[in-house]
Amino acid sequence: MTLHSIRLLRTALLSLGLAVTMATAPVAWAQTTVTIAQGVDPDVLDPGHDTLITSVSTMLNIYDTLVQRTGEGDLVPALATEWRFPEPTVMEIDLRQDVTFHDGSPFTAADVVFTLNRYVREENPLSIRPQIAGIIDSADAIDDYTVRINMPTPQATIVANLARYPILSASAFEAMGEDAYGQAPVGTGPFAFAQWDRNEQIVLESYDDHWRGLADIDRLVIRPIPEDFIRFAALQAGEVDIIGNIAPERVPEVEADPDLRVEAVRSVRNMFVGMNPNVPPFDDVRVRRAMNHAVNVPALVEAILGGHGYPNASPCSGAIFGYDPSIEPYAYDPEQARELLAEAGYPDGFTVTMWGPNGRYLKDREMQEAIAGQLSAIGVRVEHHMPEWSEFIQHFLAGDIEGMYFIGTGNPILDCEATMGYRFDSRRGGDFYNRPELDALIDQQIQELDPERREEIFAEIQAMIFEDAPWIFLYDQEDLYGVNNRIEWSARSDEMIWAYDIQLAD
Amino acid sequence: MLRIIGSRLLQVPIALLGMTLIVYIFVTASGDPVLLLADPGASAADLEAMRRELGFDRPWIVQYLSFLGDALMGDFGTSFRHRLPAMEFVLGQLPATLELAAASLFIATVISIPLGIAAARHKGRPVDLIATMVAVLGQSMPVFWLGMLLILAFAVALPIFPVGGRGTFAHLVLPAVTLGWYFNALITRMVRSTMLETLNQNYVRTARAKGVPERRVVMRHAFRNAQVPIITVWGLQAGNLLTGTVVAETVFSWPGLGRASVAAVLARDIPVVMASVFVFTVIFLVINLLIDLSYYLIDPRIRQ
Numbered sequence: 001m002t003l004h005s006i007r008l009l010r011t012a013l014l015s016l017g018l019a020v021t022m023a024t025a026p027v028a029w030a031q032t033t034v035t036i037a038q039g040v041d042p043d044v045l046d047p048g049h050d051t052l053i054t055s056v057s058t059m060l061n062i063y064d065t066l067v068q069r070t071g072e073g074d075l076v077p078a079l080a081t082e083w084r085f086p087e088p089t090v091m092e093i094d095l096r097q098d099v100t101f102h103d104g105s106p107f108t109a110a111d112v113v114f115t116l117n118r119y120v121r122e123e124n125p126l127s128i129r130p131q132i133a134g135i136i137d138s139a140d141a142i143d144d145y146t147v148r149i150n151m152p153t154p155q156a157t158i159v160a161n162l163a164r165y166p167i168l169s170a171s172a173f174e175a176m177g178e179d180a181y182g183q184a185p186v187g188t189g190p191f192a193f194a195q196w197d198r199n200e201q202i203v204l205e206s207y208d209d210h211w212r213g214l215a216d217i218d219r220l221v222i223r224p225i226p227e228d229f230i231r232f233a234a235l236q237a238g239e240v241d242i243i244g245n246i247a248p249e250r251v252p253e254v255e256a257d258p259d260l261r262v263e264a265v266r267s268v269r270n271m272f273v274g275m276n277p278n279v280p281p282f283d284d285v286r287v288r289r290a291m292n293h294a295v296n297v298p299a300l301v302e303a304i305l306g307g308h309g310y311p312n313a314s315p316c317s318g319a320i321f322g323y324d325p326s327i328e329p330y331a332y333d334p335e336q337a338r339e340l341l342a343e344a345g346y347p348d349g350f351t352v353t354m355w356g357p358n359g360r361y362l363k364d365r366e367m368q369e370a371i372a373g374q375l376s377a378i379g380v381r382v383e384h385h386m387p388e389w390s391e392f393i394q395h396f397l398a399g400d401i402e403g404m405y406f407i408g409t410g411n412p413i414l415d416c417e418a419t420m421g422y423r424f425d426s427r428r429g430g431d432f433y434n435r436p437e438l439d440a441l442i443d444q445q446i447q448e449l450d451p452e453r454r455e456e457i458f459a460e461i462q463a464m465i466f467e468d469a470p471w472i473f474l475y476d477q478e479d480l481y482g483v484n485n486r487i488e489w490s491a492r493s494d495e496m497i498w499a500y501d502i503q504l505a506d
Numbered sequence: 507m508l509r510i511i512g513s514r515l516l517q518v519p520i521a522l523l524g525m526t527l528i529v530y531i532f533v534t535a536s537g538d539p540v541l542l543l544a545d546p547g548a549s550a551a552d553l554e555a556m557r558r559e560l561g562f563d564r565p566w567i568v569q570y571l572s573f574l575g576d577a578l579m580g581d582f583g584t585s586f587r588h589r590l591p592a593m594e595f596v597l598g599q600l601p602a603t604l605e606l607a608a609a610s611l612f613i614a615t616v617i618s619i620p621l622g623i624a625a626a627r628h629k630g631r632p633v634d635l636i637a638t639m640v641a642v643l644g645q646s647m648p649v650f651w652l653g654m655l656l657i658l659a660f661a662v663a664l665p666i667f668p669v670g671g672r673g674t675f676a677h678l679v680l681p682a683v684t685l686g687w688y689f690n691a692l693i694t695r696m697v698r699s700t701m702l703e704t705l706n707q708n709y710v711r712t713a714r715a716k717g718v719p720e721r722r723v724v725m726r727h728a729f730r731n732a733q734v735p736i737i738t739v740w741g742l743q744a745g746n747l748l749t750g751t752v753v754a755e756t757v758f759s760w761p762g763l764g765r766a767s768v769a770a771v772l773a774r775d776i777p778v779v780m781a782s783v784f785v786f787t788v789i790f791l792v793i794n795l796l797i798d799l800s801y802y803l804i805d806p807r808i809r810q
Contacts, residue, residue: 043587067541124559125552127543179589198588198598198759200672225670225759229654233662234669390542390772397541 011477021033033219034487034502037240038233041199046180047166049120050127053410056164058222061167061204063187066093066112067159071501073319073414077158079107079167079188088154089200095145095330099170099211102192109141110124114170116149131412134428135161156454158323160413175489190500216503218486224472235260235482242489242497245362246480248306255481266310267479268411270317271361271369271421273354273472276432279402281350284361288469290340292330292411294378295371295472299332304366308478314462315409315419317494321451322416322458327466329473337378349379355395356406360471362477368406372471398433399485408477414494416458417446424465433470509804514795522787526577528775529783531569533547538562543586560586573780582784583777585770586725592777594784602672603762606755607748609678610686615740619688622697624707627724636668637694644691653684653757670759685754689743696739700732707731714760733804741797 042055067078082094099107120132133377135158137150151158170435172186189205190212202222206215223240224229232250234240236257246254247261275282275291282288283444300308313329316322341349356368365386372382382404387393396405397417411418418443434440438461445457466473482490488503540556557563561572576583582592625637644666660680661669667680668700704710705728713723767782769775 044589047590050590121556125555129552130549133549179584182589197761198803199759199766200597221757226756226757226765230657230670230757230759233657237665237669328582388772389535390774394541395535398538412600421716 003177016452017245027221031218032199032216033169033221034217034242034499035221035223035240036242036497036499037223037225037234039224039226039231039245041338042202044176044179045185045202046182047168047195047464048128049182049498051127051131056412058067058495059166059185059187059496060189060190061220061499062185062193063168065166066095066101066188067162068441069163069414069494069496071490071498073493074432075163077111078163080162082221084504085157089151090151091151093147093149095147097145098213100209101172101188102170102370103172103187105169105171107167107169107188108144109147109416110144111426112168112303113139113141113148114164115168118168119165126357132161132165148412154447154449156449156451157415157417158402160415164412165339171235173431188432191220194219205448215500217499220499221280231406232482235484238484241487242485243482244495247362248304250306250482251480259299259485261483261485263481263483263489264308264489265479266319267477267495268317268319268493269361269408269415269477269495270312270315270411271367271406271408271474272315273393273474274407274433275429275470275472276402276404277468278432279469281344281346281352282403284344285467285469286340288345289330289471290337290344290378291375291380292469293333293337293340294409295374296332296371296452297329297474300367300370300374301475304363304370305478308480309475310478311474312476313466313473314473315465315473316416316458316462317409317411319476320411320414320416320419322445322455324455324459324462326459327462330469334378337424341378346379349381351381351383353383353385353403354406355399355401355404357389357390357392359384360372360389360392361408364406371406401432410495412494416461417442420445422463433468435464438464442497507797510796510798510802514798515792516549518788518791521791522784523789525783526780527570528562530780530788533568533771533774533776533779536774539586541775542774553671565709568589577780577784578737581726582781584773585778587773588775588778593784595778596766596781599761599766600785602760603748603751603755603764605678606681606685606751606760607744608636609682610689610747610754612686614686614690614693619695619736620698620804622694623701623724623759625694625698626701626726629702633696637698641695641698644687644694647687649684649688649753650757653680653754656680656684657757668676670757672760679756681758681760684757685747688750689747692734692743692793693740696738697732699727700735704728704731734801737797737804741793745793748789748793749786762810 040051040052042058043050045059046058047059066078067075068078070076079096079099080093081096084092086092095109095112099402101107116136119128120136120138121128121444134152135155137152139147139149140150142411167188171188173181183196188211190207190210192207194203194205196202198224204220206218208214212373225234228247231243232246235243238259242501249297251262254262257293275288277283277288297311300310301307310318311319311326311329314324341347354368354372356364358365368384368386372384375382395401397408409419409422422429422439424430424434425442426439441457441461441464445454445461448457477489479493483489486505488505489501492498539555540560540562540666543556561569573583580593585592585595588595619638619668623641625634628634657669657680659666668677671677708724710728713727749764751762752768754760755762755765763785767779768779772781
């Protein structure tokens with residue numbers, strides 16, 4: 001071989017090697033982006049102001065909490081590593097060290113103290129205040145990595161609640177000011193804020209120095225797509241990877257697509273028709289029980305939700321702590337319903353209004369109409385009021401409902417105590433139905449630190465509510481998500497999408 | 507010409523005053539906005555504190571005058587939901603809507619005018635049939651429905667265009683076609699019928715008798731006289747198009763002011779509602795002014 005040809009061969013081999021390297025390098029550097037579509041854009045990325053469930057889901061990727069709720073429902077240490085109760089109303093928390101915020105500044109007790117005191121403050125109260133008032137009075141720093149939390153009474157749910165207070169950066173907040181911080185948040189979470197084009201997309205980049213380690217995906221994009229149909233089309237076209245709130249009739253379509261699958265989970269969200277027991281005819285418990293006997297819940301779930309729902313005669317969803325599975329729903333028995341009505345003095349039935357939102361909950365319109373149809377069989381004639389959500393909720397919160405109302409209850413802490421607060425505790429608002437005996441049981445349950453004993457109290461509570469039948473008990477929703485098979489992810493019952501758990505399928 | 511501009515400018519403050527008053531009445535009449543802004547679990551004391559902070563505890567007329575006073579200084583208040591200055595937020599959403607409206611107008615105009623003229627020239631022949639079909643279809647298809655159809659066809663079944671959102675030129679095509687479709691139908695019909703009328707006029711027959719080439723007859727004589735009514739309708743509809751973007755923006759999740767202003771109404775975000783109304787009113791007034799000016803430029807009879 002001549003020198004010339006050896007040189008030629010060498011050059012050729014080098015070029016080949018370079019070409020191969022360059023061809024494979026882009027693959028190694030390719031960014032993995034996962035896109036989630038939601039119904040609405042957040043108002044601000046400040047948990048103090050925006051408490052909407054979809055906004056919270058986004059924010060929990062940017063911020064961490066002291067304690068974290070896993071997908072399986074367990075509570076595990078996050079920014080807090082250990083805790084103890086030196087007194088029943090005092091909690092001492094050791095904080096994780098070597099954690100940094102997205103701007104590089106260190107996470108310390110000052111941030112926890114600032115955050116919690118801000119959330120609970122009474123002057124210019126924040127939207128998040130109802131979720132922390134009465135649970136935490138104040139927080140103070142014992143040293144840089146130890147925090148003391150002061151509670152008004154012993155709180156059985158304190159650890160569960162800590163999983164829902166995202167921790168803000170005190171220094172960034174002070175430097176940027178409240179409004180700017182809400183547009184460009186700084187947290188310790190696995191994804192750092194990159195950009196926000198309003199009503200278009202929020203882009204988060206995975207944070208290199210996250211204390212749990214780097215996330216599997218590089219970039220998370222959240223797109224607000226208000227129309228169900230369009231969200232679905234985007235999933236089918238491969239433009240988004242996860243969408244929630246799929247209509248049940250779409251499920252076969254998703255399952256038929258080889259690139260897509262459905263993830264289903266029993267939701268914390270419990271749906272019911274409330275009755276105002278302070279106004280006739282619902283002031284008579286026989287009438288309320290009659291209404292329960294007149295509604296065939298399994299048939300409703302089958303026909304309208306395609307079976308994607310869980311009939312439940314308890315206000316506590318089956319996905320949360322405190323739920324008593326031994327409660328037998330009122331039997332579907334229109335005959336007995338008619339008898340009870342006659343006994344109560346309504347042999348010919350009556351006319352009553354039903355308020356409910358239109359387009360807020362899955363199949364809410366269809367449900368209300370179907371329930372009215374079933375009630376008409378026992379002589380109860382329903383007049384519907386189905387405005388859009390904001391008008392309905394104004395009416396509802398003003399207490400302006402004399403008949404029935406269709407609504408659901410979410411649960412951020414996966415503990416029925418939250419439901420008690422929203423619906424039954426007369427001192428915290430509660431809806432139309434309340435009783436001193438029930439308030440007393442609620443107080444007991446809040447302070448009972450033994451989980452087994454707590455469950456017994458909840459069983460008593462649920463029995464009492466079942467007997468009193470202030471609601472037509474309906475069902476727990478099943479949350480249905482459409483997911484692209486290129487990613488591995490399982491749905492959570494608390495309606496959160498935590499992107500750290502997302503991995504690319506091999 | 508200056509007289510026209512002058513008199514129009516005088517109308518601006520009156521129109522704005524009227525619009526803001528009417529909208530303010532409507533948007534504050536529908537109940538307590540604080541209930542919508544606060545968490546459902548908020549106590550009565552919390553709601554009261556929020557009311558005080560946002561100034562809702564003052565009498566209505568005081569609230570309106572205070573709003574007006576601040577607005578004159580350019581301060582439309584802070585959005586309740588987004589915690590941004592309301593006018594800044596609105597102006598941030600505006601370019602997307604203008605882009606969509608402009609693209610729709612362009613597509614519609616570029617198709618409708620030649621089509622309408624051709625249909626009038628060749629009345630009764632295939633071109634005329636096509637134009638009439640386009641007009642009827644366009645006016646009978648709801649924007650929402652058409653949008654969904656186009657997405658199913660050209661974004662899902664044949665993945666040529668993206669499903670929604672804004673970004674590249676490809677994102678603009680389907681929304682602009684959807685929104686421009688109705689407009690296109692209307693203008694096509696308008697152009698066709700106006701042209702038919704002018705082509706029947708005496709001076710057209712005279713021009714043909716003189717031996718003027720047909721093309722010049724149509725464009726220089728007939729079309730020029732048809733311009734005034736066409737521009738009138740075009741101007742009216744262009745204003746409609748701007749506010750009609752809300753439907754197209756919703757279907758295609760296009761991040762514009764139409765969608766944002768509707769969301770603000772639903773959430774009773776009063777500062778954003780008022781700022782949007784203000785911006786839309788100004789735009790309408792500007793469009794009207796431009797249309798009037800165009801008459802002046804086109805029709806020599808008006809110049810006298």
